[in-house]
Amino acid sequence: xxxxxxxxxxxxxxxxxxxxxxxxxxxxxxxxxxxxxxxxxxxxxxxxxxxxxxxxxxxxxxxxxxxxxxxxxxxxxxxxxxxxxxxxxxxxxxxxxxxxxxxxxxxxxxxxxxxxxxxxxxxxxxxxxxxxxxxxxxxxxxxxxxxxxxxxxxxxxxxxxxxxxxxxxxxxxxxxxxxxxxxxxxxxxxxxxxxxxxxxxxxxxxxxxxxxxxxxxxxxxxxxxxxxxxxxxxxxxxxxxxxxxxxxxxxxxxxxxxxxxxxxxxxxxxxxxxxxxxxxxxxxxxxxxxxxxxxxxxxxxxxxxxxxxxxxxxxxxxxxxxxxxxxxxxxxxxxxxxxxxxxxxxxxxxxxxxxxxxxxxxxxxxxxxxxxxxxxxxxxxxxxxxxxxxxxxxxxxxx
Amino acid sequence: xxxxxxxxxxxxxxxxxxxxxxxxxxxxxxxxxxxxxxxxxxxxxxxxxxxxxxxxxxxxxxxxxxxxxxxxxxxxxxxxxxxxxxxxxxxxxxxxxxxxxxxxxxxxxxxxxxxxxxxxxxxxxxxxxxxxxxxxxxxxxxxxxxxxxxxxxxxxxxxxxxxxxxxxxxxxxxxxxxxxxxxxxxxxxxxxxxxxxxxxxxxxxxxxxxxxxxxxxxxxxxxxxxxxxxxxxxxxxxxxxxxxxxxxxxxxxxxxxxxxxxxxxxxxxxxxxxxxxxxxxxxxxxxxxxxxxxxxxxxxxxxxxxxxxxxxxxxxxxxxxxxxxxxxxxxxxxxxxxxxxxxxxxxxxxxxxxxxxxxxxxxxxxxxxxxxxxxxxxxxxxxxxxxxxxxxxxxxxxx
Numbered sequence: 001x002x003x004x005x006x007x008x009x010x011x012x013x014x015x016x017x018x019x020x021x022x023x024x025x026x027x028x029x030x031x032x033x034x035x036x037x038x039x040x041x042x043x044x045x046x047x048x049x050x051x052x053x054x055x056x057x058x059x060x061x062x063x064x065x066x067x068x069x070x071x072x073x074x075x076x077x078x079x080x081x082x083x084x085x086x087x088x089x090x091x092x093x094x095x096x097x098x099x100x101x102x103x104x105x106x107x108x109x110x111x112x113x114x115x116x117x118x119x120x121x122x123x124x125x126x127x128x129x130x131x132x133x134x135x136x137x138x139x140x141x142x143x144x145x146x147x148x149x150x151x152x153x154x155x156x157x158x159x160x161x162x163x164x165x166x167x168x169x170x171x172x173x174x175x176x177x178x179x180x181x182x183x184x185x186x187x188x189x190x191x192x193x194x195x196x197x198x199x200x201x202x203x204x205x206x207x208x209x210x211x212x213x214x215x216x217x218x219x220x221x222x223x224x225x226x227x228x229x230x231x232x233x234x235x236x237x238x239x240x241x242x243x244x245x246x247x248x249x250x251x252x253x254x255x256x257x258x259x260x261x262x263x264x265x266x267x268x269x270x271x272x273x274x275x276x277x278x279x280x281x282x283x284x285x286x287x288x289x290x291x292x293x294x295x296x297x298x299x300x301x302x303x304x305x306x307x308x309x310x311x312x313x314x315x316x317x318x319x320x321x322x323x324x325x326x327x328x329x330x331x332x333x334x335x336x337x338x339x340x341x342x343x344x345x346x347x348x349x350x351x352x353x354x355x356x357x358x359x360x361x362x363x364x365x366x367x368x369x370x371x372x373x374x375x376x377x378x379x380x381x382x383x384x385x386x387x388x389x390x391x392x393x394x395x396x397x398x399x
Numbered sequence: 400x401x402x403x404x405x406x407x408x409x410x411x412x413x414x415x416x417x418x419x420x421x422x423x424x425x426x427x428x429x430x431x432x433x434x435x436x437x438x439x440x441x442x443x444x445x446x447x448x449x450x451x452x453x454x455x456x457x458x459x460x461x462x463x464x465x466x467x468x469x470x471x472x473x474x475x476x477x478x479x480x481x482x483x484x485x486x487x488x489x490x491x492x493x494x495x496x497x498x499x500x501x502x503x504x505x506x507x508x509x510x511x512x513x514x515x516x517x518x519x520x521x522x523x524x525x526x527x528x529x530x531x532x533x534x535x536x537x538x539x540x541x542x543x544x545x546x547x548x549x550x551x552x553x554x555x556x557x558x559x560x561x562x563x564x565x566x567x568x569x570x571x572x573x574x575x576x577x578x579x580x581x582x583x584x585x586x587x588x589x590x591x592x593x594x595x596x597x598x599x600x601x602x603x604x605x606x607x608x609x610x611x612x613x614x615x616x617x618x619x620x621x622x623x624x625x626x627x628x629x630x631x632x633x634x635x636x637x638x639x640x641x642x643x644x645x646x647x648x649x650x651x652x653x654x655x656x657x658x659x660x661x662x663x664x665x666x667x668x669x670x671x672x673x674x675x676x677x678x679x680x681x682x683x684x685x686x687x688x689x690x691x692x693x694x695x696x697x698x699x700x701x702x703x704x705x706x707x708x709x710x711x712x713x714x715x716x717x718x719x720x721x722x723x724x725x726x727x728x729x730x731x732x733x734x735x736x737x738x739x740x741x742x743x744x745x746x747x748x749x750x751x752x753x754x755x756x757x758x759x760x761x762x763x764x765x766x767x768x769x770x771x772x773x774x775x776x777x778x779x780x781x782x783x784x785x786x787x788x789x790x791x792x793x794x795x796x797x798x
Contacts, residue, residue: 001598063644071443071642072442072643244468278539279507279508285643
């Protein structure tokens with residue numbers, strides 16, 4: 001009988017979103033007349049932008065014709081898309097070689113699969129509160145996880161502790177769920193720590209498009225030396241509303257090498273290439289054409305407009321909370337607003353209070369880790385009208 | 400410093416296709432006037448069929464409109480597609496629950512990722528010659544691989560040896576590269592062995608659509624008891640020309656359970672669900688709509704026509720080889736023809752002979768494993784005209 005991977009038995013079942021659904025359903029059954037507004041949603045709502053729609057239709061027409069048909073493509077992505085991504089990075093001052101860029105179907109896939117390259121004996125450092133995939137994928141492999149406290153004292157931007165050694169470090173900026181954004185100096189300190197400890201930073205930049213201040217880093221590679229110690233994950237999910245269309249990319253620098261036990265120098269770029277060519281067959285040609293359109297001049301304009309819409313929603317929430325004297329993090333360079341529950345309420349207590357009194361649904365911070373207790377996540381992904389209406393209801397009950 | 404996954408150092412570099420390319424390039428440089436015909440191609444060449452093209456365009460129009468836009472979908476696939484696949488299986492007599500069907504971006508991804516569920520201590524049995532992904536993905540994990548000889552004596556359909564124990568068994572039927580197809584009785588023997596040894600069969604059915612004889616099994620689940628010991632991988636790559644469009648599905652039966660060390664019963668269906676929901680975000684909504692169209696009445700008709708075209712090419716090759724008195728396997732219920740190299744030539748010797756004398760390119764069997772030596776793979780994926788011309792050249796030099 002095969003022995004299964006019994007580390008799966010150590011995974012915690014997450015009931016966060018099913019618990020939310022249960023409470024919302026019970027409320028709806030009791031109050032069929034009340035119009036619920038969902039402000040906890042982590043998914044985009046605006047349709048694909050015209051530049052992408054047109055590229056997708058064009059690619060299908062190519063696939064409908066033998067002369068322009070595409071079969072298997074390069075697993076790591078077509079040159080036209082890798083080149084477009086290279087140009088995008090160059091636009092914010094980061095120089096990459098196309099061979100350092102790997103196109104995939106999702107940042108979640110790459111963040112999950114990257115652990116394939118590391119030994120199970122490595123020590124992993126993960127902030128709390130956190131996107132649960134970082135923890136779960138390491139638990140699946142049986143790796144030891146150390147948590148790093150993110151809290152109001154450090155602005156939910158924890159810094160390295162020189163006395164604690166880690167081999168792998170997960171950082172996410174702009175952060176999900178807190179919306180906090182590391183400054184360049186803060187990332188420099190992380191890169192210095194990683195170089196000192198010969199650690200690898202796994203940097204999740206899925207929300208970089210929400211950064212509106214040129215002094216804030218949109219990529220870990222804005223820091224000198226980061227190419228020797230970091231891998232970056234990015235996605236079109238939030239940049240261009242691709243959550244249902246699926247396209248992402250991961251940067252594994254050529255300079256990122258490690259010494260093996262036998263003294264051989266191993267390149268993580270080459271290992272990831274081998275992993276992807278062996279266990280992946282590339283993203284649909286059609287979708288890659290749609291993705292490339294995001295990086296055209298008109299595509300960049302349209303995606304900025306889309307991101308701007310969500311940011312304006314987030315700003316509306318942030319301004320309302322300021323007006324109400326409620327402390328929050330994020331909401332400026334992020335679609336996420338991480339608010340302190342008012343009057344010392346706990347996360348789920350505030351969830352129930354808000355649902356009962358305002359018919360507004362958010363996400364209890366406690367669902368993202370122990371340091372999330374007493375916090376609540378709101379997002380800018382609803383429509384402007386729904387966001388405005390929800391804020392009126394906030395004012396009515398929290399003034 | 401993180402220790403890397405040093406099992407990657409045990410991977411063999413495959414030079415098969417780069418060696419082929421080098422020799423072809425050298426020949427072209429020396430003989431710029433000669434028109435090369437590629438008969439080694441493992442990729443489809445016909446364009447997407449009209450039913451799929453129309454569904455893809457329709458899905459993009461849905462995504463271009465806020466009211467019909469789709470964001471994140473279920474990681475394991477939309478109900479409309481899982482239901483369509485369930486209906487397809489029912490059509491060849493296999494009853495599945497939609498929860499047993501997992502939609503993905505490729506059989507290669509699923510075949511590669513499935514090893515996540517198993518302990519590294521398991522013993523793996525893999526036929527030789529073989530699709531290299533089975534071996535490489537296990538070497539990456541550090542699992543022990545036993546090879547199973549497929550050869551002319553067993554018709555390239557090796558059967559279980561009751562004295563050899565394995566925990567995981569890879570089977571592929573219709574086979575890549577040999578084109579050989581297991582009968583129902585042969586698969587029954589494999590299922591009996593797996594149940595006896597409490598082993599799991601990983602069954603690759605990527606070429607099932609090429610089976611034209613109802614008495615031959617298109618699914619391992621045609622065998623009673625298989626749901627207790629098998630996982631099946633299938634794909635639209637060859638069924639509907641999706642190699643560049645990317646959609647596949649994997650069946651993990653609910654009955655497939657194993658006892659953990661602590662006595663708990665683990666369900667592989669639940670473990671795969673957890674793996675996919677943690678490390679995957681589902682296939683593009685657009686692509687899933689295109690995939691569902693393959694299973695409509697008109698889609699089934701069009702895909703049969705497409706598969707029929709490739710099969711007729713394979714038949715033309717098979718008939719030519721019969722006429723020339725050259726022994727071969729496959730070519731009837733498969734796009735692959737696995738021919739003995741004539742006059743006792745070795746695989747690469749015949750490759751060079753064919754290139755030099757007929758300007759035809761195929762794949763040396765030795766590239767698929769030690770038992771491939773002396774064999775040569777041809778495929779039915781070229782155009783009818785190219786296939787016919789290649790066969791005329793065969794007759795001219797091999798008569």
